[in-house]
Amino acid sequence: NAGVTQTPKFRVLKTGQSMTLLCAQDMNHEYMYWYRQDPGMGLRLIHYSVGEGTTAKGEVPDGYNVSRLKKQNFLLGLESAAPSQTSVYFCASSYNPGGTEAFFGQGTRLTVV
Amino acid sequence: KQEVTQIPAALSVPEGENLVLNCSFTDSAIYNLQWFRQDPGKGLTSLLLIQSSQREQTSGRLNASLDKSSGRSTLYIAASQPGDSATYLCAVAVDSSYKLIFGSGTRLLVRP
Numbered sequence: 001n002a003g004v005t006q007t008p009k010f011r012v013l014k015t016g017q018s019m020t021l022l023c024a025q026d027m028n029h030e031y032m033y034w035y036r037q038d039p040g041m042g043l044r045l046i047h048y049s050v051g052e053g054t055t056a057k058g059e060v061p062d063g064y065n066v067s068r069l070k071k072q073n074f075l076l077g078l079e080s081a082a083p084s085q086t087s088v089y090f091c092a093s094s095y096n097p098g099g100t101e102a103f104f105g106q107g108t109r110l111t112v113v
Numbered sequence: 114k115q116e117v118t119q120i121p122a123a124l125s126v127p128e129g130e131n132l133v134l135n136c137s138f139t140d141s142a143i144y145n146l147q148w149f150r151q152d153p154g155k156g157l158t159s160l161l162l163i164q165s166s167q168r169e170q171t172s173g174r175l176n177a178s179l180d181k182s183s184g185r186s187t188l189y190i191a192a193s194q195p196g197d198s199a200t201y202l203c204a205v206a207v208d209s210s211y212k213l214i215f216g217s218g219t220r221l222l223v224r225p
């Protein structure tokens with residue numbers, strides 16, 4: 001049982017480059033989330049989805065886009081990376097008839113130079 | 114706006130000690146509260162989930178309590194071990210999307 005899997009685990013981008021982070025969950029969860037974790041700021045919500053084909057903005061959505069074309073996958077895109085987007089990105093999923101506990105992936109460490 | 118605070122920010126205790134980590138939140142209208150453990154460079158591991166209608170949950174040496182009216186939760190760790198050393202995060206779900214608002218964590222060191 002893999003749970004929540006994020007790819008890639010590490011990435012270095014140059015300013016202005018684009019990339020997509022992939023999150024996959026195998027727990028049949030309805031809801032998925034992208035958070036970023038920065039020193040001294042804790043975890044903050046970027047975007048989230050309450051079902052296939054739906055997305056919504058979180059606390060810090062600027063500079064990011066997301067898509068949820070399949071229930072098990074949630075993609076986070078950076079169209080034009082900026083140094084301020086250097087962070088650790090965590091994907092999470094939650095909610096099925098079994099409960100509302102949130103499960104997190106292992107994180108993607110992104111550096112923008 | 115919901116805010117979550119964890120005190121202390123860091124804690125160092127000798128092995129075997131019982132300890133309490135504190136979490137407070139400003140708005141009592143929460144859906145659930147979850148405690149996580151994070152090891153350096155790793156993801157978050159869920160420890161305990163307390164639904165808004167519950168008062169406490171227990172798992173092994175861990176016990177978490179919830180007092181919605183006062184906006185507080187505590188995580189009690191019994192007979193601490195060096196392997197318990199990690200950062201402990203508290204988070205509240207603020208609506209039916211179950212998106213989480215996190216505290217900044219308590220960094221725990223258990224000395225052998």
